[in-house]
Amino acid sequence: MTDETTNAPVAEAPAASLMPTYGSAAVTFVKGAGTELWDDAGRRYLDFLSGLAVTSLGHAHPEVADAIAEQARTLLHVSNLFGTIPGPQVAATLDRLLGGGGQVFFANSGAEANEAAFKLARKWGGGAHGRYAVVSAYNSFHGRTLASLAATGQPAKHEPFQPLPEGFRHVEFNNLDALANAIDSTVAAVHLEAVQGEGGVNLADQDYLRGVRELCDERGVLMMIDEVQTGLARTGRWFAFQHYGIVPDVVCMAKALGNGMPIGATWAKTEVAAAFVAGDHATTYGGQPLATSAARAVLAVMEREDAPARATRAGARLSEALLALPGVSSVRGLGLLIAAELTEANGPETAAACLQAGLVVNGITPTAVRFAPPLLVSDAEIDEAVAIFAKVLAP
Ligand code: PLP
16 A cells, blocks of 8 residues: 555554554454445455444444534534533433433443543542442453453453452352452442453353342442443343343443443442532543434434444344354343354464455454444345354354
8 A cells, every 4th residue: 555645655654653552353344334344455344243242333334424424514522611513412322221310421432431430439439448348240342441441350361450449349240149249338339241252252140240249239249230332232132131120220331322432331220420529530531422323313313223223133133043053052142232152272273264255253262253343234135244254163
């Protein structure tokens, strides 16, 4: 590839100028539409990962694109010293989808949505003079900032960055006794995923999340659910916790809310949110109109299309087809967040081979591949993706 004006080679330069936090990219994408992507050589791919469960309405969704373009021409940013129109509208819609009775803080990412939740829990619990600790689960993922990393239950990821902020502890997922034992008088909140996405698409047991709700009520601690990956219809309900018949005190979300526009949100029951007063928490960009106008369009399309029902139906078709493949030993997940367990222990290698064959998925564990296509994926696209996957498994 050459620079359009200087005709100098540019392919090497951009990669070399980036910090080495990510592995080298196998493919450079230049264009997307719905479930399709095209690379810089013009090759077409089916995107069954959606930017890690972000582009839930597919790439370049016309209504979201129009909303962003229109807002960019109208008003990008004025700071949180002033009001803007779309933010409160999105907050009201989210509150309705969550069952009502809460308030929203806007951030710019999933990690930041969790950070706001941790600060809220500390303020609510009285901080160092009261309750401040957060209990989360092993194998969880909550982000890469220092506090969200501390909450992430993956000790190997902690090691290079010690000392991490105090007040975070971990227990075995789906083990209610372990959680009960971990909650002492310093604990302000329990922070869990209903489905551990990065941890391998591991579902919370029905009894577990219900038991967590009861335990939190008994002990007077907040139940906080990280819906950054699972939220906004991905699992077949607006939020994954809604499969469990419980209502958390705090819900964190991001990813699909902007369909690619960076945005995060922390919802809390109004009586919990009341712990925050002006000046307690803030972010320059959080809630700014460009991101919230994208989110407003995303929610409007999702509601009109009944995205949860689409995810349920398409998820059933995809799961069934995957399970029928030789080379797949089991399939787990909810809606369109699915992991296919392989008979050969080669998740990452299989995902790499899929990319070569024109299908974007990822190796979520050494033995499993994750599928998270757009919620509006068509039956024909599911069939095409499964055919590619089948060929990769049995060439
Ligand atoms: N929480 C969960 C459950 C996630 O899956 C992720 C990202 O994968 C995060 C938090 C972090 O979100 P972000 O990368 O937007 O900070």
